[in-house]
Amino acid sequence: MRLASFNILHARSQQDDRVDLDRFADAIASLDADVLALQEVDRYQSRSSEADLTAVAAEAMGAPEHRFVAALSGVPGATWMAADGNEQPDSAGYGIALLSRYPVRAWNTVRLAPVPIKVPMWFTGSRRPELVRDEPRVAVAATVQTPYGVVTVADVHLTFVDWWNGRQLARVRDALSTADRPLVLMGDLNMEPARAARITGMRPLVSALTFPAHAPRTQLDHVLLDGDLPPATGHALELPLSDHRALVVDVQPTVSPGSSAGRPAPG
Numbered sequence: 001m002r003l004a005s006f007n008i009l010h011a012r013s014q015q016d017d018r019v020d021l022d023r024f025a026d027a028i029a030s031l032d033a034d035v036l037a038l039q040e041v042d043r044y045q046s047r048s049s050e051a052d053l054t055a056v057a058a059e060a061m062g063a064p065e066h067r068f069v070a071a072l073s074g075v076p077g078a079t080w081m082a083a084d085g086n087e088q089p090d091s092a093g094y095g096i097a098l099l100s101r102y103p104v105r106a107w108n109t110v111r112l113a114p115v116p117i118k119v120p121m122w123f124t125g126s127r128r129p130e131l132v133r134d135e136p137r138v139a140v141a142a143t144v145q146t147p148y149g150v151v152t153v154a155d156v157h158l159t160f161v162d163w164w165n166g167r168q169l170a171r172v173r174d175a176l177s178t179a180d181r182p183l184v185l186m187g188d189l190n191m192e193p194a195r196a197a198r199i200t201g202m203r204p205l206v207s208a209l210t211f212p213a214h215a216p217r218t219q220l221d222h223v224l225l226d227g228d229l230p231p232a233t234g235h236a237l238e239l240p241l242s243d244h245r246a247l248v249v250d251v252q253p254t255v256s257p258g259s260s261a262g263r264p265a266p267g
Contacts, residue, residue, distance in 0.1 A: 118133055
């Protein structure tokens with residue numbers, strides 16, 4: 001079983017500042033994930049060719065089960081507002097997506113309040129920070145029937161504001177306290193590994209620098225486990241889009257000496 005998490009920057013490449021849907025589909029296919037968590041996902045936005053990026057990813061990886069959950073609904077400059085889950089099924093939005101090649105028994109959404117005050121942000125070309133409102137955040141969890149039995153897999157993208165993202169992560173932890181175990185939490189947590197493990201009480205399945213993609217200095221993206229799964233190995237992978245590297249984790253059964261079972265990691 002292969003798990004992967006990727007902040008896709010709405011499929012934009014840092015190399016040419018463009019969204020190329022074929023390049024995006026090829027990148028998703030190259031991950032060969034059985035369960036894939038995506039963050040910064042657009043649906044019907046002009047900056048990403050008016051595409052439903054979740055549908056593009058689902059087709060590329062062969063995932064019959066997939067769900068896009070908007071954190072923001074509408075389009076920038078028009079009806080850009082916090083999503084509440086009551087939007088029309090095909091409305092424009094921006095948020096996260098969880099995709100699975102395996103059957104999904106149930107879905108669960110956890111909405112996370114944004115930072116309650118304006119926060120300073122530095123923009124390119126600006127000598128001083130500007131005070132802006134943080135966007136709302138969201139998590140989505142799926143109860144997945146895997147080769148290792150039922151596994152709960154959750155995807156989340158937290159705020160970059162340190163004193164608030166810990167509260168958001170604790171909210172996700174508490175919301176999933178009664179979910180089936182094992183529980184795998186994936187996503188861009190915008191915090192380093194020790195803090196993520198301390199807040200969740202979960203153990204990391206991969207340790208690798210993920211940001212910025214071209215010369216990573218820190219690990220903002222995580223795959224965490226609560227419960228038992230067979231041994232897992234993981235690594236970060238730079239792809240031709242986004243400012244983050246993807247995380248890939250292979251969960252493999254223990255094999256007897258001389259057995260050829262197991263799945264090779266990508267090159």
